[in-house]
Amino acid sequence: MGCTVPTMTTIDSIDNGVNVQALLDAREAVRTAPEAAQFTWRSTTRWENGVHSTTTVKDYFGLGAEQNHKAPTTFTADHPETFAATDKGITPIEYLLVGLGSCLTAGVASVAQNRGIQLRSVEATLEGAHDIRGILGADSDVRNGFNGIKVTFTIDADASKEDIEALVAQSQKRSAVFDALTNPTDVTVDVA
Amino acid sequence: MPERTTTVVIGAGHAGLAASHFLRARAIDHVVLERGDVANSWRRERWDSLRLLTPNWQSRLPGHRYRGPDPDGYMTMGEVVEFIDHFAALSHAPVRTNTNVKSVHRTDDGYDVSTDRGEIRCRTVVIASGACNLPAVPRLHEGVPATVEQITPFGYRGAEALPDGGVLVVGASATGVQLAAEIQRSGRPVTLSTGEHVRLPRTYRGRDVLWWMEAARVWEERYDEVPDIDRARRLASPQLAGIRETLDINALCAMGVEPVGRAATVRDGELLFSGGLRNVISLADLKMDRLLTTFDQWAMTSQKDSDVKPPERFEPTRVPASTRLRLDLRSGEIRTIVWATGFRPDHTWLDVPVVDEKGHLNHDGGIVDSPGLYALGLPVLRRRKSTFIHGIEDDAREVIDHLTRYLAVRH
Numbered sequence: 133m134g135c136t137v138p139t140m141t142t143i144d145s146i147d148n149g150v151n152v153q154a155l156l157d158a159r160e161a162v163r164t165a166p167e168a169a170q171f172t173w174r175s176t177t178r179w180e181n182g183v184h185s186t187t188t189v190k191d192y193f194g195l196g197a198e199q200n201h202k203a204p205t206t207f208t209a210d211h212p213e214t215f216a217a218t219d220k221g222i223t224p225i226e227y228l229l230v231g232l233g234s235c236l237t238a239g240v241a242s243v244a245q246n247r248g249i250q251l252r253s254v255e256a257t258l259e260g261a262h263d264i265r266g267i268l269g270a271d272s273d274v275r276n277g278f279n280g281i282k283v284t285f286t287i288d289a290d291a292s293k294e295d296i297e298a299l300v301a302q303s304q305k306r307s308a309v310f311d312a313l314t315n316p317t318d319v320t321v322d323v324a
Numbered sequence: 325m326p327e328r329t330t331t332v333v334i335g336a337g338h339a340g341l342a343a344s345h346f347l348r349a350r351a352i353d354h355v356v357l358e359r360g361d362v363a364n365s366w367r368r369e370r371w372d373s374l375r376l377l378t379p380n381w382q383s384r385l386p387g388h389r390y391r392g393p394d395p396d397g398y399m400t401m402g403e404v405v406e407f408i409d410h411f412a413a414l415s416h417a418p419v420r421t422n423t424n425v426k427s428v429h430r431t432d433d434g435y436d437v438s439t440d441r442g443e444i445r446c447r448t449v450v451i452a453s454g455a456c457n458l459p460a461v462p463r464l465h466e467g468v469p470a471t472v473e474q475i476t477p478f479g480y481r482g483a484e485a486l487p488d489g490g491v492l493v494v495g496a497s498a499t500g501v502q503l504a505a506e507i508q509r510s511g512r513p514v515t516l517s518t519g520e521h522v523r524l525p526r527t528y529r530g531r532d533v534l535w536w537m538e539a540a541r542v543w544e545e546r547y548d549e550v551p552d553i554d555r556a557r558r559l560a561s562p563q564l565a566g567i568r569e570t571l572d573i574n575a576l577c578a579m580g581v582e583p584v585g586r587a588a589t590v591r592d593g594e595l596l597f598s599g600g601l602r603n604v605i606s607l608a609d610l611k612m613d614r615l616l617t618t619f620d621q622w623a624m625t626s627q628k629d630s631d632v633k634p635p636e637r638f639e640p641t642r643v644p645a646s647t648r649l650r651l652d653l654r655s656g657e658i659r660t661i662v663w664a665t666g667f668r669p670d671h672t673w674l675d676v677p678v679v680d681e682k683g684h685l686n687h688d689g690g691i692v693d694s695p696g697l698y699a700l701g702l703p704v705l706r707r708r709k710s711t712f713i714h715g716i717e718d719d720a721r722e723v724i725d726h727l728t729r730y731l732a733v734r735h
Contacts, residue, residue, distance in 0.1 A: 280599075280646070298610050304603040314599035315588040 146290075150245040168195050177209075184210040184220050225278070229258040231309045236283060239303025249295065252288040259284075281313065326443035329353050330731065332435070333450045334428075336362045336419045338385060338408050338713050339701030340452035342720035344417040345386045350728050356417050357439060359424045363408040365454055370401050372482045373506060375566025376713070377498060379532050384714040385411045386721075396532065398566030425453075429675045434696055448696040448727050451674070451685070455702050455711060456667035462494075465663065467590030469653050473660045477503070480662060483510035489659035490514075492595070492651070494587050496521040497560035500664035501571045507662070508581050515651065515658070516576060517597060519586035522562040523608040523641065526570045528616060529623075530633040533564070540622035542615070543709035547689050550704065557684075557703045560666070573605065573641050584647050593654045597647070605641045613637065669702065690723040696730060698723050 162169035171194040177187040190204035208221030215223075222230075233256045244251050259282045266274040287296050304310045331347055333340045336358035347354045361367060376383065381395035388411045390399075399407065412419060420441075429436045434447040459476035468474055473487060477499050483506050493504040496518040508514040524533050537543045550556045565571045573583055585598035616637065623629045651658065671679050678686050678693045686693040689706045700720055701711065709715030 294610065294613065297606070298614075301603060301607045301610060304600065305607065310600065310603075314585070316591065316596045 146245070146248055146250040148241045148245045148249075148251050150242045152242065152245045155242065170194075180220075182210075183215070183217050184208070225260065225262065228278070228309075228313065229260055229281070232281065232283065232307075232313060233258045235307045235309035236285075236300075236303050239307050240285070240287065240299050243299050243302045243306075244289065244291075247295070247299070249289050249291045249299065252290075253286075254288075255286045257284045257286075258282070326436070326445045328445045329355055330446060331355075331448045331450060331727065332357060332437045332444055332446045333452055334425050334437075335452040335454060335701075336412065336417065336421070337365060337452065337454060337701065338363070338411070339454075339716050339720065340450070341408065341412050341415060341417050341419075342386055342716040343450045343452055343698075343700055343724060344419075345415045346720050346724035347727075348415065348417075350724065352724075352728065352731070354418065355444065356419045357423045357425055357437070357444075358419055358421045361421050362412045362419060363405045365456065366401050366404045366408065369456075369478055371477065371480050371503070372401075374401055374502070375399060376404055377561075377564045377566055378534055378712055378714065382534060382538065382712075382714050383407060384717065386415070386717045388414055396568075425673055427673050427675050430694065435676075447731060448698065450723070450727070451671075451692070451697070451699045452701050453669065453671075455669050457670035458668050459663060460666040460668045461663045462587070462665055464587060464590050464595075465661070467593075468595075468661060469593050471656075472653050472658055474663065475660065476663045477667075483507045483512060486510075486512060487659040488512065490657045491660045491662060492517060492658045493662045493664055495519070495560075495664035495666065496563065496573065496583075497664065497666065498562060498564055500662075501563045501573075501576060502565045503662055503664055504576055504581050505565070505571060505579060508576070508579050512660075514576075514581045515648075516573075516581050516583050517585065517587045518573065518583050518601060518604060519598075520560065520604050521573075521608050522560055523572050523612045524562040524564055524570075524615075525572070525612075525638055526564060526568060528619060529636060536619045536622075538709075538714075539628070540619050542618065543707065543712070543715065545708045547704050547706050547710075550708070553704065556708070559703070570638075574639060577642060577644075582648070583644065584651070585649070590653070593652065595651045595653055597649050597651070599647075599649055601647050602643050605643050609640050690719060691726055696727075698727055 171192060173192050175187050175189045177185050179185050187207045187209065188204055189201065189207070191198060191200045193199065207227070209224050209227065210220040211217035211223050212219045237254055237256050240254055241251060260278040261280050262278055263274045265271040266276040285300050287299070289296060330352050331354035333343050333347070333354060333356040336356045340356050341362070344354065344356050358364060375398040377398070379395065380390040380392060380397050380399060383390045383399065390407070424440045426438045426440060428449060431445065434445065435449045437444045437446060437449065459478055461476060465474055480503065486507065489512060491507045491512045492515045493500050493507065494517040496516055500516065504514045504516045526533060528536055547553055563572050569575065577583065583601065585601040586604070588596045588598050590596070620635045623632060668683055671683065671685060676694050676697060678697065680686055685699055685702065687699050690699050692699055699705065700723055701716065703711050706719045706722060707715060710719050
């Protein structure tokens, strides 16, 4: 729901496990009630030790009310030993790859469902090129973030290569994480 | 006492004049109000080098067509004005020039049209005041430093009037690519900010691409058959110019224009561009190929394959290995920003509650959501061809047919 709202009509004979009708209904509903479309996603990060932290995601706001996930999820972040850290979890910037890969994959499944394309397998491999001279302060001309991200999809489906390329293009067009990474976002950081 | 007539047509461009043609044919008493002269926007609101995107042979209005020596050429603005002027004279349209409509109100039995030259009461109104009255400029222009000059296509006449130095053209529709090419040729280095766009070759299999749009009946697709009408109506104009050459991003890059992503925001004097350029480019390439396949299938099934050259496919758009994501507007590199970000109609004078929060008329194929009120000349009004000159005839006939029936029932 956070990622993808496909276009066009449902084709019932195929099943990628996406409830496209619910998404189409939701799209109609929020057209007349835009306030219901206002969501707030939340996470809480607690410092453990060193560069190791634990983040919990359990609730969010949406459809005009507080909502709970079925169960809270905990994510561990750390840095690898090459950074002289304890490597208890993945690096924060790797979570961006997790977010982008899962969002685009959800998009591919939704768009495929909507276009009547049966998927057999979808795999996205992501690579983020990162020049760490930026975060180390070694060169002020080097940015802190990724220099670029490369996503490679391997898709097995009942569709032509062109139709598969169109799926992937459309999933980017409607992806929340793709947008958040490619376009600037206003970020406010306060001390409570 | 206010003047009375049956129908007031607002605007004497090709749409208003086509409405007048069919009103006259049905003997409906009417006037055509025009704020300036016939074909006013073509006369006064276009840049000097602009030519029509459609080839001359395609310039058709009811009972009037191009008969000159260059059917495959593209009209200059002067020639368009002459063409429409000639149509106005031929159809004896009752045009009142220099008459500005101030407001339109609903009355018990119709509408009250108030102009700077008096009031007119009528049963029905046809809004044909154009789809491109005002430039649509994104809010982010407010953050641009004062040292950078900002203009819209309304203020642009030619590249020579721009300051020397770099120019950022925002928008890669027909307007954006044409201005980018012209400005780059003037020696001012152009950066082109590109969001979603429509790529088309100028010619395909030896014919003008707009010949294909017409022959394969792509343009005939009706507004109530288009899968997503809102999207179809918002679609950017195709990357075409009134010349025989293709003017896509590959052509612009070959000239030295630098493409960047969609302009996202201005932060501390820096313009930030989307990193999604590659995606909008692959979307445009995929859609163009799909359209060309439609043409090929049509040629095959309608036995036209031998009339045209063999199918061809064009090189995918070459995206630079890395595009700039930020541009410091205080550095002096960019002296001018041209906002080629689209146009919108002006309906501020319309005091009838038929305009949505985005300024668009609520209408069903030109039948506006208020009895006796009609519209013509808006994008995909009744068909994909609606905003093209030759597209007005079918729309105007059907809308005036509806208006005629409405008057008959009300009598």
